Amino acid sequence: MVSRLTRFLQKEFNGLHQAAFLLAGATLLSQLLGLLRDRLLASSFGASGHLDVYYAAFRIPDLIYVSVASFVSATVLIPLIIQKIDDEKQELNRFLNSIISAFMLVMIVVTGLLFIFMPRLVFLVAPGFDAESTKTLILLSRMMLLSPLLLGLSNLFGSVVQAYRQFFAFALSPLFYNLGIIVGILWLYPLFGIAGLAMGVVLGAVCHLAIQLPPIWKTGLKPKLARINWSEVWQVVSISLPRTLTLSANQIALAALVAMASLLSKGSISVFNFAYNLQSVPLAIVGVSYSVAAFPVLAGYFSAGKIKEFTGHIVSASRHIIFWALPATIFFIVLRAQIVRIILGAGQFDWSATRLTAACLALFVISVVAQSLVLLLVRGYYAAGRTRVPLVLNITSSLLVIVFAFGLREAFANWPFFKYFIESLLRVSDVAGAEVLILPLAFSLGMIFNLITLAIFFERHFGDWLAGVSNTFFQSFSGSVIGGAVAYVVLDLLGRYWDLNHFWSVLGQGAIAGLAGVLVWLAILILLKSEELVELSKSLLAKTWKAQPIAPEAEGL
Numbered sequence: 001m002v003s004r005l006t007r008f009l010q011k012e013f014n015g016l017h018q019a020a021f022l023l024a025g026a027t028l029l030s031q032l033l034g035l036l037r038d039r040l041l042a043s044s045f046g047a048s049g050h051l052d053v054y055y056a057a058f059r060i061p062d063l064i065y066v067s068v069a070s071f072v073s074a075t076v077l078i079p080l081i082i083q084k085i086d087d088e089k090q091e092l093n094r095f096l097n098s099i100i101s102a103f104m105l106v107m108i109v110v111t112g113l114l115f116i117f118m119p120r121l122v123f124l125v126a127p128g129f130d131a132e133s134t135k136t137l138i139l140l141s142r143m144m145l146l147s148p149l150l151l152g153l154s155n156l157f158g159s160v161v162q163a164y165r166q167f168f169a170f171a172l173s174p175l176f177y178n179l180g181i182i183v184g185i186l187w188l189y190p191l192f193g194i195a196g197l198a199m200g201v202v203l204g205a206v207c208h209l210a211i212q213l214p215p216i217w218k219t220g221l222k223p224k225l226a227r228i229n230w231s232e233v234w235q236v237v238s239i240s241l242p243r244t245l246t247l248s249a250n251q252i253a254l255a256a257l258v259a260m261a262s263l264l265s266k267g268s269i270s271v272f273n274f275a276y277n278l279q280s281v282p283l284a285i286v287g288v289s290y291s292v293a294a295f296p297v298l299a300g301y302f303s304a305g306k307i308k309e310f311t312g313h314i315v316s317a318s319r320h321i322i323f324w325a326l327p328a329t330i331f332f333i334v335l336r337a338q339i340v341r342i343i344l345g346a347g348q349f350d351w352s353a354t355r356l357t358a359a360c361l362a363l364f365v366i367s368v369v370a371q372s373l374v375l376l377l378v379r380g381y382y383a384a385g386r387t388r389v390p391l392v393l394n395i396t397s398s399l400l401v402i403v404f405a406f407g408l409r410e411a412f413a414n415w416p417f418f419k420y421f422i423e424s425l426l427r428v429s430d431v432a433g434a435e436v437l438i439l440p441l442a443f444s445l446g447m448i449f450n451l452i453t454l455a456i457f458f459e460r461h462f463g464d465w466l467a468g469v470s471n472t473f474f475q476s477f478s479g480s481v482i483g484g485a486v487a488y489v490v491l492d493l494l495g496r497y498w499d500l501n502h503f504w505s506v507l508g509q510g511a512i513a514g515l516a517g518v519l520v521w522l523a524i525l526i527l528l529k530s531e532e533l534v535e536l537s538k539s540l541l542a543k544t545w546k547a548q549p550i551a552p553e554a555e556g557l
Contacts, residue, residue: 180204287372
C-alpha cells in the first residue's frame, strides 16, 4: 500500500483538465477542512474580539511570506527548473541547494528582526485594539513567524514537484496544513489557551512541508544547505522581484482592510475573514486549480517559441474558469445565508453574525471571476517572462482597494442614501456593525478593475483572448442568471414553510434550491451547445491514469 501511494505521489499529469481536476479535487478536500476549521472557530468564539486577535495575528507573517518567501515561488522557479531538467541532475541539485541556503539565511534574519520589533509593528496591523488584545496579538504574531519559513521552503520543493508534473503531493499540501490548524483548535487550544491556536498554524506548516519530501527524494535530488552562489540567487531575485512586489501590494491592501476593521465594532475582523475564506472556496477550486495546472505548460510553450499554442492554452483555461466561476458567483449570492448558516452557524456564532457574514460574502464573490482570471493571466505573463505589466496593474488595483475603502467609509458614514441602499440591498438594515460591508465591496471593486486593465493589456500583447472567451462568457452568464433566478424562486417558496433556525431545514432549503438552479443551468448550456460542457464530459469520462495530453484549442493553433 505504501508503494502504491508513493507511485501515485510521483505520477505525472500532462493534460490540462486532468491536472486541473486533480488539483481541484484535492483543493476541494482542503477547502472542506478549511470550512470545518472555520466552523470550529465560529462555534468556539463567535464573531468576537478574541477571534479578531487570532485573525489579525496572520497579517505580518502573511506579509513576510509573500514579500520574502515568494522569491522562491513556483511561478519564478518552474521555468528555470524546466530549463535545467534536461541538463545534468547534479547541476540542478547544486542550483536548488544554493537557493535553499540563501532562502534559509534571509528568512532567519528577517524573522529574527520581526520577532524583536513586533511590539511596535502590531499597532499598524490593529490600531483599534485595546492593551490586552494587543499583548495577545504580539504573542500570536511572534509564534506564527515560523510558518512563512516552513511554507516558503515547502513551496520551493513544490516548484520542483510541479516541474516534473507530479501534482499530487503539491495538491495535498494545503489539506495537511488545514489538518494541523484543526489539531490546534481541538487539542492544543484546550491545553495552552489561545497560544495553542498559533501552535496549530505552525504544525500545519510543518505538515505542508513534510508531504513534499517523498516525491523530491524520488527525483534523485538531495536538498541540503550548501555554499551559496550569489549570482544565481540574484538571477532568481531579479526575476521574482516584480511578482513579490505584486503580492506584497495585495497583502498590504488586505492588511489595511483588517486595520480598518479593527476600528469598527468588535467582531468585524472575524466577519471579514469568515466571508473572505468562504469566497476563497470557489476561487481556490476553480481559479487556482486551472492556473496552477496551466502554468508549467505555458512556460514550456513560451520557452519553445510556440506563441500560438501559448495563447491557445490561456484561452482554453480562461474559458473553463469562466464556465465554472460564473455559476459559482450567482449561486453563492442567492444561497449566501444558507451557506453561512450551514458552515458557521453553531455555538457562539449568532444570527446577527450570520447575516453580516452572508452580506460580506455576497460582496466578495462578485469578484471571484475577476480574481480567478487574474491568477491565470498573471501566470501567463510570468511564463512569458514579462513581469512589468502585472506589477504595475496589481499595485494600482491594491492602492485603489485602500482608496475605495476610505471613500466608501466616508460615504457610508455621511451619505444616508448610500448607507440605506447597501443595507437594504443586502437585508441588514436592522443589524449593528453593517459598516464592515464597505471592506469587501472595496476589495471587489479593486479586483474587477485589475481584471479589466489586465485583459486589455493581455489582448494587446498576445491577442485573441477576448474573442476566445466572449462566447463562453455569454453562455455561462445566461445559464447562471436563469439558474440563479430559479434557485431564488425555489428558495422563496421553501422559506414559507422552513425557517433558518434548524440545521436540517437550512440544509434542505439550500440543497433543493441549489439543485434546481444547477439543473436549469445545465439545461441552458445544453440548449446553447456549450463547448466547455462537451469538453468536460469527455474529460470526466476518460480515465485519469490513462489520459493523454490535451492538444491546444483549435483557435490557438
